[in-house]
Amino acid sequence: xxxxxxxxISDQGKGPGHVAIIMDGNGRWAQARGKPRLxxxxxxxxxxxxxxxxxxxxxxxxxxxxAFSTENWKRTQAExxxxxxxxxxxxxxxxxxxxxxxxxxxxxxxxxxxxxxxVDLMDELELMxxxxxxxxxxxxxxxxxxxxxxxxxxxLAHDVALGHILPQEVNEETLPKYLDTxxxxxxxxxxxxxxxxxxxxxxxxxxxxxxxEFIDTLWPDFSSEIFAGIIxxxxxxxxxxxxxxx
Ligand code: FPP
Numbered sequence: 001x002x003x004x005x006x007x008x009i010s011d012q013g014k015g016p017g018h019v020a021i022i023m024d025g026n027g028r029w030a031q032a033r034g035k036p037r038l039x040x041x042x043x044x045x046x047x048x049x050x051x052x053x054x055x056x057x058x059x060x061x062x063x064x065x066x067a068f069s070t071e072n073w074k075r076t077q078a079e080x081x082x083x084x085x086x087x088x089x090x091x092x093x094x095x096x097x098x099x100x101x102x103x104x105x106x107x108x109x110x111x112x113x114x115x116x117x118x119v120d121l122m123d124e125l126e127l128m129x130x131x132x133x134x135x136x137x138x139x140x141x142x143x144x145x146x147x148x149x150x151x152x153x154x155x156l157a158h159d160v161a162l163g164h165i166l167p168q169e170v171n172e173e174t175l176p177k178y179l180d181t182x183x184x185x186x187x188x189x190x191x192x193x194x195x196x197x198x199x200x201x202x203x204x205x206x207x208x209x210x211x212x213e214f215i216d217t218l219w220p221d222f223s224s225e226i227f228a229g230i231i232x233x234x235x236x237x238x239x240x241x242x243x244x245x246x
Contacts, residue, residue, distance in 0.1 A: 014235065015058065015059035015060070015231060015234065015235055016059075016060060016187075016188035016189035016211070016231060016234050017059070017060065017061050017062060017185060017188055018060075018061070018062035018063075018064070018184065018185050018186065018187045018188050018189075019055075019060050019062070019063055019064070019187065019188070019189045019190075019191065019231070020063075020064040020065070020066075020187040020189070020190045020191070020202065020203055020206075020207065020210070021051070021063070021064070021065050021066065021190075021191045021192075021193070022066045022190070022191070022192040022193070022199070022200060022202055023044055023047075023048075023065055023066060023067070023193060023219040023222075024192055024193050024194035024196055024218075024219055025040075025193050025194030025195075025217075025218030025219045025220070025221075026040035026041045026043065026044040026218070026219055026220060027040050027041075028040070028194065028218055029043060029044075029218040029219070029220045029221065030043070037079055038078075038079065038082040038083075038086070040220055041082070041083055041086055042086065043220035044219045044220050045086060045090050046220075047219060047220055047222055047223075048065065048090075049094065049097075050223065050224050051063070051222065051224060051227055052098075052101075052103060052135060052137055053101070053224070054224035054227055054228065055135045056134055056135060058227070058228055058231045059231070060135070060231065061135065061136060062135075062136045062138070062184060062185060062187075063135060063136070063137050063138070064108075064137075064138040064139075064140065064181075064184070064187060064203070065137070065138070065139055065140065066140045066143065066200075066202050067087065067139050067140055067141050068083060068087070068109070068140070068141045068142055068143070069140075069142075069143060069144055069200065069201060069202075070109075070110070070142060070143065070144030070147045070201070071144065071200070071201065073113070084114075084115060084118060087118055087141065088115075088117065088118050088121055091118075091121040091122065091124075091125050092121065095124075095125050095128060098125070098129060098137070099128055099129050099132065101134065101135075102132045102133065102134030102135065103129060103132055103134060103135045103136075103137050104129045104130065104131075104132040104133060104134075104135070104136045104137065105125050105126060105129045105137050105138075105139065106126055106136065106137070106138045106139070106183075106184075107122045107126065107138070107139050107140075107141050108138055108139075108140050108141075108143050108148070108180035108181055109140050109141045109142040109143030109144075109148075109180065110142050110143070110147060110148075110151065111141075111142065113142055114141065114142055122141070136184070138181070138184060140202070140203075143180070143202075144201045145201045145202060145203055145204030145205065146201055146204065147201075148179055148180050148181075148204075148205075149179070149204065149205060151178075151180075152175065152176075152178035152179050152180075153178075155178050156170065156174075156175065156178045176205065176206075179205060179206070181203070181206055184206075186206045186207070186208070186209065186210065187203060187206055187207050187210045188210060188211065188234070188239075189210060189211050189212075189213060189230075189231075189234050190202070190203070190207050190210045190211070190212050190213070191212075191213045191214075191215065191230060192212070192213070192214050192215070193215055193216075193217050193218060193219045193222050194216070194217070194218050194219065195214070195215075195216040196214070197214045199212075209239070209241050209242075211234060211237055211239065213230050213233070213234075215230070
């Protein structure tokens with residue numbers, strides 16, 4: 001393998017075009033201040049704007065954030081409804097600013113369990129920002145990686161039954177077309193805040209070759225400076241995608 005080939009497979013020095021973030025630690029951040037957990041979620045929501053704004057200068061074209069998982073319904077009724085209200089208010093408050101900053105917003109996850117008022121706001125924001133291309137922000141809401149793959153398999157099975165696709169045509173290229181993320185590139189880097197080193201059902205298929213960064217900072221303390229430091233470190237990594245770099 002020549003030097004040219006090894007550059008192609010290593011990606012060294014290249015920034016992560018797609019960063020996915022598991023925003024964890026809001027509850028502990030609030031509890032450390034003697035406040036209710038929702039106080040931490042509100043502080044966490046404020047951080048989202050700063051991180052989205054930092055993306056263009058850092059060369060991050062795609063940012064995908066985990067806002068609510070399929071498992072998060074197990075939290076108390078008060079926390080779940082507080083979060084749902086926060087998402088609605090967030091969209092209402094931030095829509096214009098996101099639009100004006102050239103952010104294209106998408107939502108992934110199963111909308112079936114979400115309140116119809118929230119789903120309407122999500123649809124409107126997606127439509128309103130659909131021509132934007134500066135940063136692609138994807139918000140995972142009622143999202144679970146296994147649930148996504150199961151939903152994809154169901155739709156795929158349906159298409160097979162209808163004869164739209166043959167069983168022998170189901171492969172690594174065709175299956176992802178049925179995932180919620182079908183228009184997005186795979187994440188290059190997945191960051192999780194708050195010191196937990198697990199991926200909690202986030203982008204399971206898509207992150208097969210992602211780099212991971214687990215940091216102790218709680219999400220409401222995650223600043224654009226910390227983000228820039230992580231992006232900078234990523235450029236020093238050698239990605240081999242299963243091959244051997246020379
Ligand atoms: C995890 O912290 C965080 C969540 C389950 C919710 C994430 C939501 C936000 C950051 C707020 C808003 C986002 C948008 C897009 C408006 P945790 O509650 O698990 O914290 P803990 O582990 O300390 O308890």
